[in-house]
Amino acid sequence: MPHEVQGVVSRAKGEPVSLEAVVVPDPGPGEAVVSVKACGVCHTDLHYREGGINDEFPFLLGHEAAGYVEQVGEGVTDLEPGDFVILNWRAVCGTCRACKRGKPWYCFSTFNASQAMTLADGTKLSPALGIGAFLEKTLVHAGQCTKVSPEAEPAVAGLLGCGVMAGIGAAINTGAVTRGDTVAVIGCGGVGDAAIAGARLAGARTIVAVDMDDRKLDWAKDFGATHTVNSRGKSEDEVVEAIQDLTESFGADVVIDAVGRPETWRTAFYGRDLAGTVVLVGVPTPDMRLDGVPLVDFFSRGGSLKSSWYGDCLPSRDFPMLVDLYLQGRLPLDKFVTERIGPAGVEGAFASMHRGEVLRSVVEFG
Incomplete structure (x- = not known):
């Protein structure tokens, strides 16, 4: 059955974000529902709110996230419930001209979920970078889930999903x-x-x-x-x-x-x-x-x-390696986490970011 959770939504250019009920459908073919444990507040989310990406409001913000796979759809064979994953916005297709040249980090046709997450009234949401993770559960394409060691703290691991990896x-x-x-x-x-x-x-x-x-x-x-x-x-x-x-x-x-x-x-x-x-x-x-x-x-x-672009990364190659280096004490990913907040604190985190007071505010979910 679809899930209804609270998510951070940007309804109009320049207006403060709001916490609203979001309907997350069960995963269809090639999709996964992920229980989000932490999501960093990235400058790109602020660009969405300010209309600097496109005008496809309302946006469901958040994309630097880590959590656990809760459900998988038909045809998904490399994920199962309970896997600890970092979400990525480069789910390589394997068939575009970049992938065929052996350069999947330039993939020109990355995957996103086919189904839409919506507001309670049925209004379709545009998920930031095809993810939308300022909420307790999100729907993504299975290729957007990169498995890493579950020993990593979600608030730290999730930051590899965008800015830190870049x-x-x-x-x-x-x-x-x-x-x-x-x-x-x-x-x-x-x-x-x-x-x-x-x-x-x-x-x-x-x-x-x-x-x-x-x-x-x-x-x-x-x-x-x-x-x-x-x-x-x-x-x-x-x-x-x-x-x-x-x-x-x-x-x-x-x-x-x-x-x-x-x-x-x-x-x-x-x-x-x-x-x-x-x-x-x-x-x-x-x-x-x-x-x-x-x-x-x-x-x-x-x-x-x-x-x-995205640090020319290949998530399946780079995320597990960097998490392992962090766990070995060779990469201080934890130092990027300046503050931990709840979803209601995202607007304040934007203000702190604008003033240069934080490296990353991280939204945590129970």
């Missing part, structure tokens, strides 16, 4: 940071600090954290930054010079822009060494334009300019 993957998968590299990370929120943690895990010898907030720079040190640069009041050229000063005057081998603004990208471009790599993982808004970079500089500086 940052770690930007360093390890997209940037290909390796032993002895020098790395600079611009923007030290959750994604930037995850990139710092990833660079440290990969063996970078120098990791420069750049931000305008001393509190965030202190957080960056906890994740492995060896040096910090407060960019407040500094020009782009001054920040570039500061990065160069900390990397033997050359610039960093890999610079990761976790902000996604023209000025931070230009800083990343000029803050790298010759033939170095720029990784853009911060998400720009559609109106932003890149100006002031002569075309000859793209040629003469060489190297790679990359965008990182």
Whole structure:
């Protein structure tokens, strides 16, 4: 029988979210119902509320989640009730051109549940990133469930579902940071600090954290930054010079822009060494334009300019590995959890996020 649970819903652009009754149907073919235990409050959820993704209101928010499989639908063979899973929004199809080329982390046709979750009056909800997990139970495609060790705490494991994976993957998968590299990370929120943690895990010898907030720079040190640069009041050229000063005057081998603004990208471009790599993982808004970079500089500086989608991750490969590293004490995922709240606290968590007071607020369910 369908379940009726309380969920966090965004009804209109810019309006505060509300807790409302949500109807979750039994799983159909290829689907699963997951009992959500924890879900991080991500900037993407705020983008949905602000109309920055699309206008398909009302939205059922939440997507950085972990929990236990409760029911599976017809044809699901690799999940069973009781499995501990992290939800992901890259359920690879196996048949698109990226998958056929052996690059499933670029899958262009990922799966979502076919059935809709609804409000009590039957209004269809648009689940954030095809998940919608600010509620006690959610309906997803079975491919969106990645099994990991049940020894991991849900509030910690769930963060791999989006922002933390994006940052770690930007360093390890997209940037290909390796032993002895020098790395600079611009923007030290959750994604930037995850990139710092990833660079440290990969063996970078120098990791420069750049931000305008001393509190965030202190957080960056906890994740492995060896040096910090407060960019407040500094020009782009001054920040570039500061990065160069900390990397033997050359610039960093890999610079990761976790902000996604023209000025931070230009800083990343000029803050790298010759033939170095720029990784853009911060998400720009559609109106932003890149100006002031002569075309000859793209040629003469060489190297790679990359965008990182979801940290170029393959959930089935990366989630279990990163959870195991966390359980071994080699990856401090627990440090991303700033506060634990109930679903009624999501709107307040958005305000804390906007003020830069948290890395992650995590909604917990009983």
